[in-house]
Each structure stands twice: as C-alpha cells, then as structure tokens.
Amino acid sequence: MIVIQNARLRSFLRILTLLLIPSVAVLGYFLLRGTGYVVTSVTVASLSVVLFLCGFDRRKTGSRRLVLVSVMIALSVLGRFFPLLKPVTAVAVITGVYLGMEAGFLTGAFSALISNFYYGQGPWTPFQMFAWGILAFLAGALARPLQKSRTLLCLYGALSGILYSLIMDIWSAVFASGGFSLPIYLAKVVTALPHTVLYAVSNVIFLFLMAKPFGEKLTRIKRKYGV
Amino acid sequence: MKSLERSHPTVTLLYFLAVTLPVMLCMEPLLLCISLAGALALLFSRTGGRNIRTLLYFLALLLLIALVNPLFQHDGVTVLFFLNGNPVTWEAIAFGLCAGAMTLAVLCWFLSMSQMMTTDKYLCVFGALSPKLSLMLSMALRFVPLFTKRMHAVRLAQRGLGLYRDGTLPDKLRGELRVFSVTVTWALENGIHTADSMEARGYGTGRRTAYAEYDFHAWDGALLALILLMLALTLCGLLTDAVAVTFYPALVRAERGVLAALTYAAYTLLSFLPTLLTVQEKIKWHFLQSKI
Structure with missing residues (x-):
C-alpha cells in the first residue's frame, strides 16, 4: 500500500479535485457533444464524493470518534439487509444530527460503498454515495432544530426519501438513454414513485422509532467518554 | 503470464x-x-x-x-x-x-x-489516497459480520429469557427492534474500547504500515x-x-x-x-x- 505522506501533495490533490469538477462538467458538455453524458456524470459524482472525503482527512480526528463513525457505518450497512423497509438513511441522518456533519457524510457515503459489496458495485455507486452522504450532511447542518423536535426530524426524513429518489432518478435517466432529457427524467420519476413513497415512509418510521433511543445512546457515549 | x-x-x-x-x-x-x-x-x-x-x-x-x-x-x-x-x-x-x-x-x-x-x-488500491479513510473502511467492513454474529447471540439470549416471541407481526417487530437496540449499545461501547486499545498500542504516533499481499x-x-x-x-x-x-x-x-x-x-x-x-x-x- 502506497501512502501519500506529503501533506503538500495531498492538499494539491484536494485543490485539483475542486477545479476538476466544473471543468469535467464543461468539457464533457462541449467536447463529447452530448454523447458522453454517462461518463461525465459518473466522473462528476465521484469527484464530488472525493472532495468531501479530502476535507475530512485534513482534520485531526481522535481515534474514538473515528471508531464510532465506523460503528455507525457498519450499523447502517446491517440496516440495508432488512427486508422492504431500509433504515440506511435514518441511521446516516441520526449520525449527522448527533455526531456532526462530517460523520454524517461519511456514514452515508461509506454505507453505500460497503453495502454495494454485497449488492453489486457499478457506475451507480458514486451517485448513491453522494446522495446518502449529502442528505446526512444537511441533517448535520440542521442539527439543532432536528434534535429538539421529533416532528421536524420525521419531516426531514420524508423529504430526504424524496430527494434521494430524485437524485437517483437523474442517474437512471442518464444511464437508460445515454443522454439527459426532461421527458425521460419525468417518466423515471413517475415510474419510481412507489420506491419514493417506500423510502419516505421507511425513513419516517425508522426516525420516529429510533431517534430517541439512538440519540440517548449517542449522547450518553459522548458524555461518558468525552468524544 | x-x-x-x-x-x-x-x-x-x-x-x-x-x-x-x-x-x-x-x-x-x-x-x-x-x-x-x-x-x-x-x-x-x-x-x-x-x-x-x-x-x-x-x-x-x-x-x-x-x-x-x-x-x-x-x-x-x-x-x-x-x-x-x-x-x-x-x-x-x-x-x-x-x-x-x-x-x-x-x-x-x-x-x-x-x-x-x-x-x-x-x-489496497485506495489506501494510497487516505490512510485514515481506508482504516475506517476496513474497520466498518470487519464490524458488519461481527455485529451480525452479536445480534444473533442477543436474539438467542432474548428467546432464552422468554422476551422474544415471534407470534404476531408487531410482536416480532418489537422484539427485532429490542435486539437491534441492545446490539447498538454494545457496539458503541465496544467501539470505544477498540479505540482505547488502538491508542494504547500507539495508533497515530507514527507512520502506519500495512500488510499488502499484492x-x-x-x-x-x-x-x-x-x-x-x-x-x-x-x-x-x-x-x-x-x-x-x-x-x-x-x-x-x-x-x-x-x-x-x-x-x-x-x-x-x-x-x-x-x-x-x-x-x-x-x-x-x-x-x-x-x-x-
């Protein structure tokens, strides 16, 4: 395993990624004249995930925090094995709310990555990583109101179920037709409607049931060990 | 070849x-x-x-x-x-x-x-990009089978205590949630112990080496x-x-x-x-x- 130890080189890579995202999008649009939508969209999605992860690596993270986040990742991966109703988003959102935005993003993104080792990796992995990651990240940004009111949290859960579906529909529209057009996207959104409802409902159910016990456990661990 | x-x-x-x-x-x-x-x-x-x-x-x-x-x-x-x-x-x-x-x-x-x-x-491929993230990834990968095993043990214990009845659906769901909750508590505490153990053995004091088969x-x-x-x-x-x-x-x-x-x-x-x-x-x- 080669490890990039040079901090300057790592920060260079980080800036490079930041510049690469818009340039890949623009280049893909002009150079490939619309035929390379799939490649462009997959590249942009993976680079966005990399950008978030780079930001995480710069911070000094205590090992306790590090292990706690991997515990949450493993728990949410286990959640994906549940039949029909999946608590993955709920676990990632709870992590975001109680352990911070970055922990949320990591939990969301990595649970997509790891569970796809069981369900099959593919070009859709970066999209799933981004979708789950960003939803948990936003939950972390709204931590204060979401911690206070369970109604708001459930509302956020329903909203994130819908948003997750909308983000993934972009991928399926691009992949199914090799290009992006609004009618095909809308058709995908409509055909995915049962899934969207299922996501939203399972998020609400799991957040309603798990928010309080999970929150108590995490707060207790934070207070007991000073994470 | x-x-x-x-x-x-x-x-x-x-x-x-x-x-x-x-x-x-x-x-x-x-x-x-x-x-x-x-x-x-x-x-x-x-x-x-x-x-x-x-x-x-x-x-x-x-x-x-x-x-x-x-x-x-x-x-x-x-x-x-x-x-x-x-x-x-x-x-x-x-x-x-x-x-x-x-x-x-x-x-x-x-x-x-x-x-x-x-x-x-x-x-092996992505460890080069970030040692910290690949450590987290490998830990999470190891936790998945560990937690599955632990959940099974908890389920057996609950059944032995007569708390877990899988008769009706709400009963089953409640039992399953209790098992999950117990596993979560154990997993979080266990995570802290793992972290302390890592620190005691000198994690983060120097360059991490890794066993690479390739x-x-x-x-x-x-x-x-x-x-x-x-x-x-x-x-x-x-x-x-x-x-x-x-x-x-x-x-x-x-x-x-x-x-x-x-x-x-x-x-x-x-x-x-x-x-x-x-x-x-x-x-x-x-x-x-x-x-x-």
Missing part, C-alpha cells in the same frame, strides 16, 4: 474502467457487440453457466429500455406507425436498442468486476501498458469520429476506413484480453495436472 484476477488490483480495476469507457462514450452498434461478446465470454469462461438468471434479468432490462425510448422520442425520418397520434420511428427504436445494449454490456462487465475485485483489493511485478506493468495502449488507440478512433454514429434525424454510421478498422481491432483485443488470459491459465493447469 497471470490471469487478470491474479494481477495487481490496480491493473484489474483500471482494466474494467478502460473497457467500459469506450461504450459509455459512443453507442456504435459494432463496438457494442464487441463489448457485449467480450463481457459474456469472460463471464462464461470464469464461472460457466452460473450467472444465467442474472443475465436474463439484465436482458429484460434491455428490452424495457428499448421499448420505452420510442414512446418518448419521436424524432427520426423513418416512421414505422402511429401510436395515439404519435409517430413511432425506426431511429428511436434503434437508439433504444443501442442504449439497452450499452446498459447490458456495462452491467455484465461490472458483474465480472464484482467477482474479481474483493474488498481487500479495493483497500506486489507490482513486471508482468503487471506489461499488462497495464498493453491495456492503456489499446484504450488510447480506441479513444483515438472515437474522438476523431472514425467510429461514430448519429441516430437523429437518420441513422448514419461513419464511413469505414483504416483508422476505424484499427479502432475495432484494438477494442476487440481489449475486450477479449481477460478471457484469453483465463483460458490460457486453464489450459496450462490442465497440462500440468496430467503430467503429475
């Missing part, structure tokens, strides 16, 4: 990215056929007929994509018939078929990739060079429009020339490379066996 599966993980991963890139860039029918044939040959040479059911599912997906496109896309000059006053054109059907074939080819390639690239190989040999370098060369030749043909196709308004494929022939040849070699290596290895094994 080693098969692709036993080469360095970076080579394996780059191969699958290289072989799927051209078909994602260009939906040229012949290119798609080559890709699909290569992907199927690899699947069958490695696992025989074990993936038939998955393939049938993929095939259904292809047909669905091919059928849906003409319903939304009415461009094209060759109108076959009208459906609810909307023209259904040959071009839209051809586009749908090609898009479906692309999906099918990519799915087949990634099916092989999932079988070849195990988690330790991903860690060495980059001369053969890996040669294979990588061959893959990149074939990819470059293919991309040359694609970006100079020697191999190109436009669907609307009419189906037009680029004129065949020397460059087009070269592109097809390079992509054919790229697509069938892992199959050749696998078959070569099997033949060698066969002869080695009979000598003993």
